[in-house]
Amino acid sequence: MYKRYLSLKKALLLVFCVGSTTFMYYMVVLPDDSRWADKSVRQFETPAVQIRVKRETHASKESLFSFVADYFKSTTSEPDNFESTPKDPDHAKPTPKEPWNVKTTPKGPDNAKPTPKEPCNAKPTPKDPDNAKPSPKETDNVKPIPTEQDDGKETGCSCDKHTAKEPNDIKHTATKAATLSERKRTAVIVMTSMRSGSTFVGEIFNQHPEAFYIFEPIWALENNKDKTYNSPKFQFEWLRSLSDCRMEGVQDILKFYLTAKGLGVMATCNAVDGLCAKYRNYTSKWPGRCPIPDETMAKVVGNACQSKRFTAIKTIRLEDTEPLQKIAEDGGINLKVIQLVRDPRGVIASRLALVQHNVSVMTNLHNKVDENEVRQLCNWMTRNKPTSHGSNSWLQKHYSLLRYEDFGRNPIGLMKKIYELVDVPSHINVTKWLLTHTKTSKKIKERRDPFGTKKDPEKTMNEWRVRLSLEDVQKIQSICKEALDMHRYSFVTSESELKDTSKNFHGPNVSLLDIK
Structure with a gap:
């Protein structure tokens, strides 16, 4: 009983000493170190140096807590100590997780399966290393079918097949469109x-x-x-x-x-x-x-x-x-x-004008209205x-x-x-x-x-009224009555009409360019 009292007394004394030391450290030493650390961090420019300085300034706190934890382990190692004492510090700090991991280590064969899944779950965080590996696979899968057989997952295969078919279909459609445009x-x-x-x-x-x-x-x-x-x-x-x-x-x-x-x-x-x-x-x-x-x-x-x-x-x-x-x-x-x-009156007048230049693409040069030529012209206008x-x-x-x-x-x-x-x-x-x-x-x-x-x-299309006589005009009109009516040309009935420049013999616009 006396021994137990002494051990408890020593423990209380030790706790008091440690508590006092800790109180003095937090009240006196640590503020100075923190201020120095903050000042030092501000002096450095690179983020890597700033992180290193912060770690060094807080190392003393970690060492103090580790010292206290080790002492309690040594004093509570006797069988008379309570079981709850070691559990409190273990749960309070991240360090006690290690014995829990130690217990799970024998289940290594069982945990071996989920461990490869961790990189899959860890993809969002380390994007660069994880994406670097699958990126070549993705490019390989985009290529033809060989990579589809290498991928064992159903989702990968189905996606690869789908993406592989789309470019082929697009190319095929484009080729057909190009061929159609060339043919048409x-x-x-x-x-x-x-x-x-x-x-x-x-x-x-x-x-x-x-x-x-x-x-x-x-x-x-x-x-x-x-x-x-x-x-x-x-x-x-x-x-x-x-x-x-x-x-x-x-x-x-x-x-x-x-x-x-x-x-x-x-x-x-x-x-x-x-x-x-x-x-x-x-x-x-x-x-x-x-x-x-x-x-x-x-x-x-x-x-x-x-x-x-x-x-x-x-x-x-x-x-x-x-x-x-x-x-x-x-x-x-x-x-x-x-x-x-x-x-046709303008056509014949223009052909006759070629005689002045000694030029003609007809069989013979002529300076008079040729009835056969007029008939051939107007028949062409109507039969086509x-x-x-x-x-x-x-x-x-x-x-x-x-x-x-x-x-x-x-x-x-x-x-x-x-x-x-x-x-x-x-x-x-x-x-x-x-x-x-x-x-x-x-x-x-x-x-x-x-x-x-x-x-x-507009001037050229009316020159026939000056170049042709009324007799020539009436001759052409008699031969080309059907052609003139079909294309909405008006007839000249007198000399005064022929010379009247305000008279329009062409009527309104009747070109049928909208026929499909």
């Missing part, structure tokens, strides 16, 4: 008669940078040394090849078209001239019109054609729409046919119209009418309608060209050029 190439064919303003209208395509413009391709068939080319069969083959940019099989015609002297393709087709310019030798005396090698000409021209958004063809030598019907029925070409017509049934019923979906007089009165507005028809955005180059070429040129040479494009269309 738009081709615009402006068919008209001589001296109907076709050169002027053709320039609205020639000035567009995305147009592959072809000027009078049938001329190459009519003037080729091989006369067998001048037939409806080759008209179809030649126009179809130009429309869908497949030049194989028409190399002979293509070479003649690009290199012949008479037509002057390079002066009228911007896209073709730009292509041929890449092959010319400008250091020689004769650089050549279009010196593309014969063996590669079809491929080179075809690729240049495909690089443009659409094909535009202007021709005055297409008497019938039969070759165009076969092209329209070809599922690979989106064909648009624009029939450009002009008042779309019908609800019969041979021309197919034109309903492909045909548009453009009157030269309507275009002359509103060139910008009808130009925009034409590009809406083609489903291609217009270009500023076209607008600029129209603004500079719809006024009479100040140069005498350009004004006298019968094939010039710098003219006032």
Whole structure:
């Protein structure tokens, strides 16, 4: 009993001493150390140094608590001590968790399974090391199927398969869309008669940078040394090849078209001239019109054609729409046919004016109205119209009418309608060209050029009233009554009407550019 009293007394004395020492430390020493530590921390700039200084300043507190804990362990190691004494400090401090972990260590084989799960749970905290490992796996899984078999999880496999299929489907769809867009190439064919303003209208395509413009391709068939080319069969083959940019099989015609002297393709087709310019030798005396090698000409021209958004063809030598019907029925070409017509009185007057320049593309020069020529012109104007049934019923979906007089009165507005028809955005180059070429040129040479494009269309479309006599006008009207009625042109009944400039014989705008 006495021994027990002494041990209790020693314990109380020790507690008192330790408590006093602790009280003095917290009241005197620790505030000075804390102030010094705070001051020291503020002096350092780097975060790593600041953390180290804080740890060193608080090391004394940890050592004091460890000293007290060790002493209590030594004094309470006897069997007479209470069991609750060691438990209180153990639960109060983080140190007693170690004996709990020691107890769980024998369950190592059981805990071995959850331990690999800890890195999975720890992913949110150490993002850099954990994500660094799966990141290459993710990139591997995005690739084709081999990595799908390596992944054992169902969720991973299903996700990988899904992500692998999506790019393939997108690529497949894009490939189909590209193939469809290539097959459905738009081709615009402006068919008209001589001296109907076709050169002027053709320039609205020639000035567009995305147009592959072809000027009078049938001329190459009519003037080729091989006369067998001048037939409806080759008209179809030649126009179809130009429309869908497949030049194989028409190399002979293509070479003649690009290199012949008479037509002057390079002066009228911007896209073709730009292509041929890449092959010319400008250091020689004769650089050549279009010196593309014969063996590669079809491929080179075809690729240049495909690089443009659409094909535009202007021709005055297409008497019938039969070759165009076969092209329209070809599922690979989106064909648009624009029939450009002009008042036959204006057409005949313009042809007669060529005699003054000793120029004519007709068989013979003549300065009088030729009835056969007038009849041929007006028959062409009437027989190539779309019908609800019969041979021309197919034109309903492909045909548009453009009157030269309507275009002359509103060139910008009808130009925009034409590009809406083609489903291609217009270009500023076209607008600029129209603004500079719809006024009479100040140069005498350009004004006298019968094939010039710098003219006032509104003035030009009324010149026939000065150039033709009343007798000539009435002769044309008698032959072309059906054509005049069909296209809404008014008749002249007297000399005074013919000379009256305020009289309008063209009526309102009747161009049918909105026909689908």
